[in-house]
Amino acid sequence: MTVLVLGGAGYIGSHTVKALCDEGTDVVVADSLVTGYRAAVDKRARFYEGDISDIDFLDGLFEKEKIDAVIHFAAFSLVGESVTNPLKYYTNNLCGTKVLLESMVKNGVNKIVFSSTAATYGEPERVPIMENDRTEPTNPYGETKLAMEKMFKWTAAAHGLRYVSLRYFNACGADASGTIGEAHNPESHLIPLILQVPNGKRDHVSIFGTDYPTADGTCIRDYIHVTDLADAHILAVKYLMNGGKSDIFNLGNGVGFSVREVIDTARKVTGHPIPAEETPRRAGDPAQLIASSQKAKDILGWKPCHDSLEEIIASAWNWHKNHPNGYEK
Numbered sequence: 001m002t003v004l005v006l007g008g009a010g011y012i013g014s015h016t017v018k019a020l021c022d023e024g025t026d027v028v029v030a031d032s033l034v035t036g037y038r039a040a041v042d043k044r045a046r047f048y049e050g051d052i053s054d055i056d057f058l059d060g061l062f063e064k065e066k067i068d069a070v071i072h073f074a075a076f077s078l079v080g081e082s083v084t085n086p087l088k089y090y091t092n093n094l095c096g097t098k099v100l101l102e103s104m105v106k107n108g109v110n111k112i113v114f115s116s117t118a119a120t121y122g123e124p125e126r127v128p129i130m131e132n133d134r135t136e137p138t139n140p141y142g143e144t145k146l147a148m149e150k151m152f153k154w155t156a157a158a159h160g161l162r163y164v165s166l167r168y169f170n171a172c173g174a175d176a177s178g179t180i181g182e183a184h185n186p187e188s189h190l191i192p193l194i195l196q197v198p199n200g201k202r203d204h205v206s207i208f209g210t211d212y213p214t215a216d217g218t219c220i221r222d223y224i225h226v227t228d229l230a231d232a233h234i235l236a237v238k239y240l241m242n243g244g245k246s247d248i249f250n251l252g253n254g255v256g257f258s259v260r261e262v263i264d265t266a267r268k269v270t271g272h273p274i275p276a277e278e279t280p281r282r283a284g285d286p287a288q289l290i291a292s293s294q295k296a297k298d299i300l301g302w303k304p305c306h307d308s309l310e311e312i313i314a315s316a317w318n319w320h321k322n323h324p325n326g327y328e329k
Helices: 011-022 055-064 079-084 086-106 141-161 190-195 226-241 261-270 293-297 307-322
Strands: 002-006 025-029 046-049 069-071 110-115 162-168 170-171 205-208 223-225 246-253 276-279
Touching: 002 011, 011 162, 011 226, 025 055, 046 141, 046 293, 069 086, 069 226, 079 086, 079 141, 079 293, 086 141, 110 141, 141 162, 170 226, 170 261, 170 307, 190 276, 190 307, 205 261, 223 226, 223 307, 226 246, 261 307
Parallel strands: 002 025, 002 069, 025 046, 069 110, 110 162, 162 246, 170 223, 205 276
Antiparallel strands: none
């Protein structure tokens, strides 16, 4: 089986590539390297630099490589940036996916696993969130991801495509080897921002909003280890290869931790005081996002193995303290 991983030089993509290679799968990676890092790509995979909005690049890739299934991580994913520059997100996420699907249909590749997001739900009606709950995104990032899901649905109806959309919650942590991890520029995710304090990159971490209707007044999120996410993508590929029907799955631990709890755990793991500064809420931040992942467990056989917040932060700290500048030398 040969799997094409689009965006395989990014955070979750690179971990999925490593996990695929570890179990002996033949892996092809395509990445524009606009936000990804060549150094993050496992050397056992064949790498092509190019953009999914380039039809000639994709057609050439499908002609050269016999691809059985595609995993699609190639999308911009910064919520704040999507609000200030929505057209960048529509151009890359939606238009790029349209070109990808055109090339897949043309070249007879009919299986795709899509990296979606809990941002498709917006402000949840209930917790934990179920896959059939209302989808009302509160930012262009979530809106484009939801539109991409709809594009898969209608392409499936017209051309026999089969897809799995994985809506995951807060990806975090790093591979146990310490060789790959999270590196965004600019960084916007809570755990790496917290760890920049003991790494000497900032003098404090900000807490955005302390008046939410939660036990300690700060936002609650469902944190899921990147290795568990990688495993879910591989299980989804196998599910499609075995004839599984198109479907959507949540990926989370089903447990929520507040911002204060995450900071306290990071203090314990790093041994650093990590000063925190309280600031006003950010627009569009829901109070609570917690997943029900029962469907993924029942149908895909997925079982998260790294669900301890302390373990998650320890793995992230192992990466960040040894790579304070990410993949830069």
